[in-house]
Every structure is written in structure tokens, then in C-alpha cells.
Amino acid sequence: MPQKDLVDLFATLNAPNMSEMVGEFDGTPLRQPNLVRSAVALAKVRNRLHLWKAKGFRQVDENTGRGYNIYRWAGTGRLAYSDPMTTQIATSRIDGRPAFQLDYRTFDTVCGAVNLVDDVRQVGPGLYLGFAMVGFTERQRSVLQPFMLEATSRPYVGDVGTPHSEQPLIRP
Template sequence: MHATEQRSNSAPSARSTRTYTADSLQQLDSDALLAVYRGASTPRLTDASGDMSGKLVMICGVKPPLAAWLSDFVRETNTWAGKTFSLRDDRRGEGYNRMLNDARQRFHFDSFIGRSRAGDFDALHLDYDRPENPFFARHVADEMREVSPGLYLGQAYVRILGKLRLVCYFSLVK
């Protein structure tokens, strides 16, 4: 069985004790989000197909009072609507980001299952290092795990001075 065909629950599932929604994830602090992420399962590539609605959950890397204010501000002014996924084959996929009031496809990515940056488990990776993307988007690498059926929690990383740094959590709903 290919890694893309199986679900991995290598950490105790955070979903077994609580049901989350995209809105309830926004109420959690960074430690709780990391615990939920680590306890989630690795989606199959086929699970992540089609359109998914997206929400910013939390900005990372800034002090808690500023992080809450900045997260609220970005959520209010954000034009990101979500992501669209499609399969290339049983091991790789691709997709792009959708923006509100904009029919254009933005920030294309390649998708695959690989080792998470957040622990010793797999995640669905989104690699934006594609020639058609603007230079700043090519330094972004997302990964995501399934919190509950159809609800995904993602981590967005940006390469800064040669090192990938976690900059935010996001949610996607199928």
C-alpha cells in the first residue's frame, strides 16, 4: 500500500475527545493547535480533491497579544477563499489558491505525502516552488492533516534566511 493510500495516526488522536470546527480552531492558542495538529491524521491525496473553503486560524511567530490582534486583522481584511486540489497520479497532486472576488488561480502548488516538520508523522505537503509563482510565493511550503472528516488543519511555513519558519495555521473544509 502506498503512503498516499493510507491514513496515519501515529500520535494519539486529539479528535477522539473533542469535535472541532473551523471556527472552534480559531479559539485555540498555539500550543493547543500544535497538539490538535499532531493528533490529527494524514489525509490521502484522494481525500484532498476539489474545492475547499479556507480560513486563517492564527498568525505565528509574534507575541500572544499582538498575534491575536494581527490574526483578527488579517481575518477581517483577508481575500483568501481556499484551495483547489486535483490528482496527477496516485503519489502526487497539484492545486492553487482561490481568492474572493477574483476568478484567477493564484499561487499554484504541488502536493504529496511526506514527513511533517511538526513531528514524527506524515502530512500532506503543498510545495509552492513552481516557476509560474511570484518569487515570494516560491518560498512558501504548507502542510496539512485531517482533524475530522472533511476538516483539515494546516501549517504554513516561509523560508526566511534559508530556514523554514512556521508563520500561520489555517483550516480547510471540504
């Protein structure tokens, strides 16, 4: 589906409930909007050395949650749980309506350093459309990188990483 059609579809969808976004969700990157973002997706999520497979979420309280990404290492089939994020229902940068938002900026990771935020909405039962927004300027963040998530029966494995606010203070 062309990028414009995906954005138009996203605008018609609603945010899922926090309680619905629990467990692991298989991920599929969709066609990227340009060559630069295609190269980023190739390096990050379609990399043959570590292929992005899924995301996992848990609800912390009524309004917030935690999550991670799952990668499969080539050759070994071993799974890696990394790229943690916090989650919440928040105002989408795309259209100003509520979305399930994944905020990587709360962690000291590469994803956090490049200001990655994902907005996700429900397409149908167990199926979700998301857009990654990354960059240092509003213009960079306006280039939407689409992906799909599909619910599975796999449970959330456990938290990875420590959010900035939970990190102990380092004293001189």
C-alpha cells in the same frame, strides 16, 4: 485556540489520503502567532482587495497532485485562481510524520520565491488543519501560520501555472 494547542492537536492527527484531497476546500485563516505574521496574513489572505477564499486540489498519480488558491476580488466578486502548488504526502517539517504537503516552490510565483510550504492533516470528515511555513531560514520557517480547510462539493477547476520542471528551456 492558542498556537501551542493547535500544534499539539496537529501532532495527534493523520495525513489524509491523496484521493481524499480532490476538489475545492474553503479556507479560514486562524489566529496568527505574532504581529509580523498577522500583518503578512492581513496582506495576503485577509486583504480587502482580494480575500483568500479556498484551495483546490487534484490528484495527478498515486503520490502527487496539483493545486491552486482562490481569491475573491472586492467590488466585483470575481474569483481569481492563482498561487499554484504541487502536492504530495510527505514528511512534515513540524513533527516528522506524514502530512498532505503543498509545495509552492515548484512555481515561479511570490509564494514559491519565499519558500512557502503548507502541511495539512485531517481533523475529522471534511475538516483539515494546516500550517503554512515560509521564509529563507529555518528560524523563519519555524513560525507556523495556522489555517483550516473544509471540503466542499465544488470540483477542481483546472491547473494554473507551469512547474519549473515542465517549463521549456530558453536557449540563447
